[in-house]
Amino acid sequence: MRAIRGTSFMLCGLLLLLLALCTLGLASPSRGHLCRTRPTDLVFVVDSSRSVRPVEFEKVKVFLSQVIESLDVGPNATRVGVVNYASAAKQEFPLRAHGSKAALLRAVRRIQPLSTGTMTGLAIQFAITKAFSDAEGGRGRSPDISKVAIVVTDGRPQDSVRDVSARARARGIELFAIGVGRVDKATLRQIASEPQDEHVDYVESYSVIEKLSRKFQEAFCVVSDLCVTGDHDCEQVCLSSPGSYTCACREGFTLNSDGKTCNVCSGGGGSSATDLVFLIDGSKSVRPENFELVKKFINQIVDTLDVSDKLAQVGLVQYSSSVRQEFPLGRFHTKKDIKAAVRNMSYMEKGTMTGAALKYLIDNSFTVSSGARPGAQKVGIVFTDGRSQDYINDAAKKAKDLGFKMFAVGVGNAVEDELREIASEPVAEHYFYTADFKTINQIGKKLQKKICVEEDPCACESLVKFQTTVEGLLQALTRKHEVVSKRLAVLENTVV
Numbered sequence: 001m002r003a004i005r006g007t008s009f010m011l012c013g014l015l016l017l018l019l020a021l022c023t024l025g026l027a028s029p030s031r032g033h034l035c036r037t038r039p040t041d042l043v044f045v046v047d048s049s050r051s052v053r054p055v056e057f058e059k060v061k062v063f064l065s066q067v068i069e070s071l072d073v074g075p076n077a078t079r080v081g082v083v084n085y086a087s088a089a090k091q092e093f094p095l096r097a098h099g100s101k102a103a104l105l106r107a108v109r110r111i112q113p114l115s116t117g118t119m120t121g122l123a124i125q126f127a128i129t130k131a132f133s134d135a136e137g138g139r140g141r142s143p144d145i146s147k148v149a150i151v152v153t154d155g156r157p158q159d160s161v162r163d164v165s166a167r168a169r170a171r172g173i174e175l176f177a178i179g180v181g182r183v184d185k186a187t188l189r190q191i192a193s194e195p196q197d198e199h200v201d202y203v204e205s206y207s208v209i210e211k212l213s214r215k216f217q218e219a220f221c222v223v224s225d226l227c228v229t230g231d232h233d234c235e236q237v238c239l240s241s242p243g244s245y246t247c248a249c250r251e252g253f254t255l256n257s258d259g260k261t262c263n264v265c266s267g268g269g270g271s272s273a274t275d276l277v278f279l280i281d282g283s284k285s286v287r288p289e290n291f292e293l294v295k296k297f298i299n300q301i302v303d304t305l306d307v308s309d310k311l312a313q314v315g316l317v318q319y320s321s322s323v324r325q326e327f328p329l330g331r332f333h334t335k336k337d338i339k340a341a342v343r344n345m346s347y348m349e350k351g352t353m354t355g356a357a358l359k360y361l362i363d364n365s366f367t368v369s370s371g372a373r374p375g376a377q378k379v380g381i382v383f384t385d386g387r388s389q390d391y392i393n394d395a396a397k398k399a400k401d402l403g404f405k406m407f408a409v410g411v412g413n414a415v416e417d418e419l420r421e422i423a424s425e426p427v428a429e430h431y432f433y434t435a436d437f438k439t440i441n442q443i444g445k446k447l448q449k450k451i452c453v454e455e456d457p458c459a460c461e462s463l464v465k466f467q468t469t470v471e472g473l474l475q476a477l478t479r480k481h482e483v484v485s486k487r488l489a490v491l492e493n494t495v496v
Contacts, residue, residue, distance in 0.1 A: 066213035085123035096137025330371030358395035
């Protein structure tokens with residue numbers, strides 16, 4: 001106990017010191033920008049062959065527009081060009097053509113599909129020799145300017161892409177490959193830069209391609225730490241995530257419903273009883289490697305709970321074409337045992353019957369015979385990566401009508417309308433989406449806070465939260481120091 005108090009006292013002093021230090025330095029930029037993007041020559045290479053229907057091509061244009069919306073566009077900032085291809089390559093507009101975001105968006109809306117063959121290699125060669133050329137607005141090779149091509153295709157090319165893609169990469173062009181539907185995935189890997197898990201993306205249909213825009217919005221961020229730049233409204237503590245942030249409060253305070261301001265805790269007599277059940281999508285689209293990330297996501301949340309007979313109990317249900325209870329509420333009484341059972345869970349594969357899983361939650365998981373406690377708060381966390389193959393509305397409504405607190409977490413091809421249907425009110429605070437399994441740990445952190453607040457905001461492992469806050473401030477201070485150092489270096493070079 002003395003050691004804990006000593007640690008708290010030391011951390012408190014460090015936190016106050018950091019808060020004082022973080023008020024020094026350069027003036028904060030203006031508010032409201034989600035992200036600062038480094039100067040980039042960006043060329044979209046878009047497949048509009050006959051396999052891409054006109055309505056699907058409109059979805060591609062929405063994706064392009066959403067990425068462009070997040071960029072700092074201008075002659076000295078990011079320049080954007082588009083190459084449209086089928087049997088031949090057509091430059092829709094060059095890098096030099098449009099110096100404003102509004103002009104770019106208008107130009108994208110005017111693009112029409114070509115509807116012939118699929119000459120992807122030819123299109124990449126066109127990008128190298130024409131689209132990125134000085135005459136078309138490409139800037140000379142420089143460490144200060146990125147050159148990026150995003151290739152979108154839905155089929156097997158009628159020519160070779162390996163050698164031409166290698167030439168593009170050798171010229172300093174960073175290649176992203178997005179495949180849709182029945183695309184040849186080997187082709188995507190031949191196109192993309194390394195590391196390939198960051199440069200290759202696949203979606204099942206054009207109807208969900210726009211969800212990838214979030215990934216690219218983050219990929220182009222250079223200064224995405226809004227806590228460092230001051231682009232936030234947090235009253236006490238700002239915690240960074242790529243292109244965004246969340247607010248938190250110092251020990252002894254709790255975050256208000258506005259997500260920004262803090263109130264002093266009024267006391268509280270410890271955490272309330274909570275029965276928490278995870279409903280996990282084990283369908284074949286998740287894939288084994290991502291299923292392991294899901295298991296880590298579950299254990300990340302378990303780590304924050306006060307597991308005991310009187311406080312938090314955890315149950316786990318996996319579903320695909322059928323529903324399988326992995327373990328009921330109350331079977332395990334320690335975090336260690338729960339986490340071991342999660343790690344040992346096997347992957348079901350097959351379909352996505354989210355509606356059946358919700359019905360199982362209602363009829364079985366939260367019943368007394370399955371370990372649920374009368375009077376305990378009931379919390380369900382539904383995790384899915386695709387559209388449900390059955391009807392979810394009735395079961396989702398019934399769960400909420402019964403007073404269950406429902407969180408919906410979607411990844412990849414998950415349908416956001418379904419996530420909102422599952423989530424409790426206010427919906428914006430109870431559903432989460434990310435395009436990439438690798439970022440679900442960020443959702444886990446947000447859910448930790450939400451579940452903690454549902455139990456008792458003033459009794460949530462305050463020392464752990466406090467240490468996390470200090471670590472976040474240390475990282476922010478380090479990044480701010482790096483930003484200041486770089487700016488001073490630029491000024492010195494300018495003077496010289």
